[in-house]
Amino acid sequence: MKTITKKPEVLAPAGTLEKLKTAIHYGADAVYIGGNAYGLRSRAGNFSFDEMKEGVAFARKYNAKVYVAANIVAHENDTDGAGEYFRTLRDIGIDAVIVSDPALIEICALEAPGLPIHLSTQASATNYETLNFWHEEGLERVVLAREVSMDEIKQIRNNTDVEIEVFIHGAMCISYSGRCVLSNHMSMRDANRGGCSQSCRWKYDIFEMDEETGQPIGLEGNPDEPFSMSAVDMAMIRHIPDLVEAGVDSLKIEGRMKSIHYVSTVSNVYRQAIDAYCNDPENYEFNEAWEDELWKVAQRELATGFYYGIPDPNQQIFGKPRKIPKYTFIGQVIDYDEETNIATIEQRNHFKIGDDIEFYGPGFSHHKQTITEMWDEDGNPLDVARHPMMIVKMKVEHPVKPLDMMRKRKA
Structure with missing residues (x-):
């Protein structure tokens, strides 16, 4: 055992x-x-x-x-x-x-x-x-x-x-235990003193200079996905x-x-x-x-x-990456009224009536719903929450708690 x-x-x-x-x-x-x-x-x-x-x-x-x-x-x-x-x-x-x-x-x-x-x-x-x-x-x-x-x-x-x-x-980090001087060389920012510019994640190719134009020519024929060390x-x-x-x-x-x-x-x-x-x-x-x-x-x-x-x-990151589903953090719960099922949300990104959203919280709690009704702080109906950090009241289908998060999947 x-x-x-x-x-x-x-x-x-x-x-x-x-x-x-x-x-x-x-x-x-x-x-x-x-x-x-x-x-x-x-x-x-x-x-x-x-x-x-x-x-x-x-x-x-x-x-x-x-x-x-x-x-x-x-x-x-x-x-x-x-x-x-x-x-x-x-x-x-x-x-x-x-x-x-x-x-x-x-x-x-x-x-x-x-x-x-x-x-x-x-x-x-x-x-x-x-x-x-x-x-x-x-x-x-x-x-x-x-x-x-x-x-x-x-x-x-x-x-x-x-x-x-x-x-x-x-x-x-691509370098041993993160000890790298590539950033120092490429951008004059010392990775070992707090300034890493993540030069390894840039895209690279091998070039020669065209004698007539003075422009660089990729020796690999301008590949769709240049080499990286990422x-x-x-x-x-x-x-x-x-x-x-x-x-x-x-x-x-x-x-x-x-x-x-x-x-x-x-x-x-x-x-x-x-x-x-x-x-x-x-x-x-x-x-x-x-x-x-x-x-x-x-x-x-x-x-x-x-x-x-x-x-x-x-x-290593080569070629076209698999398509990762992207989610946007759009709000945080700051209050919830059990009698009315109205949540008060601090907006962090744009959302609107008709959006499919997901709430999650500590303990791995989750629930999904579609936004059907929401209002501003004064009780005026809203179609869109577009202003950063604005306070929005919203009808929710399941109980939520302060500090629960709200997100939606990007189209």
């Missing part, structure tokens, strides 16, 4: 305070955020210290944790002020910082004692000796390199007591039992720059799958609806990365 000794943590991305609250509401045990320094997502909605305080206070209400990514590769002068920064995070109540650079790790350990440190995936930890080394340096968790296989995770688990965190869903996205939803049985402590979702539609959907799905397996592993059955749900926010094909072998060409 299978017994689960420890349920792994669902760790979700939170690029903004709204996303932090959404992720926790939809089942995340912990979130990771970025501050205004030392992180690898300079274009994400990074948190001020005041926003961190609010986020930590919210997380505490739900017994959730907040981690801060400070995982740049530090050049000279990049560490200036780091000690004060880490002390501030500690005093705010941040549960851990995610760091890759040894200099920043040492500064944090010496100048902000009591603030737990997690080793970032950028540090490329791929064996248990490395984990034990960092454990001796005072780190309590290591985010493994994305190149580690499932068999290697089992070996690592059997030889170390350090907490293990792995990525289970989201974008994959990897498909990761999805481990079908392999939760393997991850749990391998002894992974934290299951990490990528995407601090993604929408609340993405964060809520993916957190919700993995919450359901992990709970279903851990609560009754003997009778666990994969629910196809979980994967169907993930496709509603997928941007690329999905695969399992390095977990079960070296990725083959099918895990």
